[in-house]
Amino acid sequence: MVVVIAGAAGIYRNQSAPDADELRATAQPTLQPTFTPATTPAPAVETEPSRDFVQLVAAGEDLFNPVLTTSDTGAAVLDKLYPRLLGQDVQTGEIVPTELAERWELAEDGRVYTFFLRDTLYWSDGQPVTAADFRFTYAALADPAVQSPYRDRTQAIAQIETPDPYTVVVTLVQPDCAVLQSLRRPLLPSHRYAPDFSDLASNPLNAAPEVSAGPFLFAGHEPGEQIVLTANPAYWRGAPPMQRWVLRTVPDAAERHRQMAEGLADLAHFSAEEMASMDPAPSDGGLTWQNVAAPAFHFLALNLADPGNPQPGRDGNGALLVQEPHPLLGERTVRQAIALGIDRARVIEQGMAGRGYALTGDVLPAIPWAHAADLALSPYDPDQARNLLESTGWRDSDGDGVRERDGERLALRLTVNADNPMRMRAAELIAADLAAVGVAVELSPATFEAAAAELIGQRTDLALLGWDNLPADPGLSAFWSSGDDAPGSGANFTSFQDAAVDAWLEEARTLPGCDLAARGELYRQVQRRVAAELPYAFLSGELPAWAHSTRWTGIAPGPWGLNGDVHAWRLAD
Numbered sequence: 001m002v003v004v005i006a007g008a009a010g011i012y013r014n015q016s017a018p019d020a021d022e023l024r025a026t027a028q029p030t031l032q033p034t035f036t037p038a039t040t041p042a043p044a045v046e047t048e049p050s051r052d053f054v055q056l057v058a059a060g061e062d063l064f065n066p067v068l069t070t071s072d073t074g075a076a077v078l079d080k081l082y083p084r085l086l087g088q089d090v091q092t093g094e095i096v097p098t099e100l101a102e103r104w105e106l107a108e109d110g111r112v113y114t115f116f117l118r119d120t121l122y123w124s125d126g127q128p129v130t131a132a133d134f135r136f137t138y139a140a141l142a143d144p145a146v147q148s149p150y151r152d153r154t155q156a157i158a159q160i161e162t163p164d165p166y167t168v169v170v171t172l173v174q175p176d177c178a179v180l181q182s183l184r185r186p187l188l189p190s191h192r193y194a195p196d197f198s199d200l201a202s203n204p205l206n207a208a209p210e211v212s213a214g215p216f217l218f219a220g221h222e223p224g225e226q227i228v229l230t231a232n233p234a235y236w237r238g239a240p241p242m243q244r245w246v247l248r249t250v251p252d253a254a255e256r257h258r259q260m261a262e263g264l265a266d267l268a269h270f271s272a273e274e275m276a277s278m279d280p281a282p283s284d285g286g287l288t289w290q291n292v293a294a295p296a297f298h299f300l301a302l303n304l305a306d307p308g309n310p311q312p313g314r315d316g317n318g319a320l321l322v323q324e325p326h327p328l329l330g331e332r333t334v335r336q337a338i339a340l341g342i343d344r345a346r347v348i349e350q351g352m353a354g355r356g357y358a359l360t361g362d363v364l365p366a367i368p369w370a371h372a373a374d375l376a377l378s379p380y381d382p383d384q385a386r387n388l389l390e391s392t393g394w395r396d397s398d399g400d401g402v403r404e405r406d407g408e409r410l411a412l413r414l415t416v417n418a419d420n421p422m423r424m425r426a427a428e429l430i431a432a433d434l435a436a437v438g439v440a441v442e443l444s445p446a447t448f449e450a451a452a453a454e455l456i457g458q459r460t461d462l463a464l465l466g467w468d469n470l471p472a473d474p475g476l477s478a479f480w481s482s483g484d485d486a487p488g489s490g491a492n493f494t495s496f497q498d499a500a501v502d503a504w505l506e507e508a509r510t511l512p513g514c515d516l517a518a519r520g521e522l523y524r525q526v527q528r529r530v531a532a533e534l535p536y537a538f539l540s541g542e543l544p545a546w547a548h549s550t551r552w553t554g555i556a557p558g559p560w561g562l563n564g565d566v567h568a569w570r571l572a573d
Helices: 020-026 072-078 131-142 253-261 272-277 330-342 344-351 380-392 421-435 448-456 499-510 517-532
Strands: 054-057 101-106 112-118 156-165 168-174 216-222 226-231 244-249 268-269 287-291 299-301 411-417 440-444 460-467 536-542 545-549
Touching: 054 072, 054 253, 072 226, 072 244, 131 156, 131 168, 168 330, 253 268, 253 545, 268 330, 268 411, 272 421, 299 330, 299 344, 330 380, 330 421, 330 536, 411 421, 411 448, 421 440, 421 460, 448 460, 499 517
Parallel strands: 054 244, 054 268, 411 440, 411 460
Antiparallel strands: 101 112, 112 168, 156 168, 216 226, 226 244, 268 545, 287 545, 299 460, 299 536
16 A cells, blocks of 8 residues: 555645546646736846756755655655666656666566666666666565565565566566556665665665766755755766756745745745645746646545444455444435535635645546546535435424434534644535535544544544545555455545455456556446445545746656656756
8 A cells, every 4th residue: 555644745634527638738727927026136147048957845855765765855856866667657657668677578477577677777886777776675675674664565576586687577476467556666776785784774875875877966965955966977868958956945835936936946846735825826927837636635534334333344364344334424325415515616616725626536537547537526416415314314303403313413523634724624614515404513623643543543423634645556545445444554444345346456456467448447347336335525636736947848747746857858948
């Protein structure tokens, strides 16, 4: 399981879901001018444009080891220094060859991948990049003593063999069509680390990488201030168009915007929450603004099991356990009424300041091969919500605005993290919407840590949070697997249990040949079943923004980051 529950860093944290072509066409609109930046003195005339590239980041990083770092900034630096076995298309998430692995083969049994490496890549100290670097890195990831946060990405691997310096053979425990997504970590220079990993956490290269096999070299680091990279003239494709890449730490979004607007930097990212808080919205003649759908979504989780008695979905032998249903939400009609009673368009526009788009499920439109484009958005229909509740005996007999049945009030508690203003606004709107159909919702604000613990522990009625850093292959998500219905640790914290869904998920992961069309149809079946059973009421995808200077061209951000080929970036004429 690779997805991350995120709070401020990432579980959070229109009217129709775009198909893949629409998403690509609309993911990068230019924001209209509503803001006048402060004026600055005209710069001195230069004989030629500076080839320094300055990127503003919200947080710095002091650890540059792909086995250990969890920082976005650390990842951005490592991406320019250390090679990967496999790459990823930033628009679709598709696995693609890299400068290291030119091709690969999958054995008929679906368990053995053979990767063929190029012999043209060298570390800057003259040592070749070889299969040994991959074997060392993934052995370190898998070693329990190392305590890598990415150890789960190695669980599908039974064995790694390197029959020669430019061949890697990866044998899986069982066929796993999603495993390629787990083979994309940047590779360590194994010849600069102890073979037993004894210096993995203490090696000086973690703070100041001395070698590179990428387009840049590590040139300096001022903790909390900036990281400086310089062009690598020995890179196999030649030096990149930037002489220096400076990553400057600027935590405050308004300050990042000011520096961008005044031409002091070339690139910055703004989260959806940051964009929602900007008043007025930024727009600047010297900048290109691109809204790009993030691999993230917001949801209202509806607990299907008794929150007073959470228990694993399966026993030690893998058999499904009988769950006590939630006394209210265990009834599908109630879940349907809740979904119909929420005005998602208003939640997105008012609660999230328009920094999102409506969606139908957990497989985002950016993954066209698996996204169920045929699913209709859940409509806002409070009258139908009232009719459903009435038809099943939920009536407001005493006129207090809350429905009752058999002496029980239709009252629920909504857990939300209070440290996220955008989410708090959304929770208040949802509570008001549901009150209008006779469902009493008590907001239960908590710190992100407390809210996430309550959700994962399956002790909630409703919870408003989100998923961030979603993988591009649904096979790496475990939202709906009964095997991940594990209070306190599992991703299936709504206790959703469906034997057919379990079978579809397993088949999609282990399908012989890993045909995308066949796998995609299985994931679409899962989405349809989830839409019918409503363990989540999906609220919105997320639209953060990138801003970059118009003096550079070729910058094309996607859901899974920036296009990594900096050789395609150019100074504008």
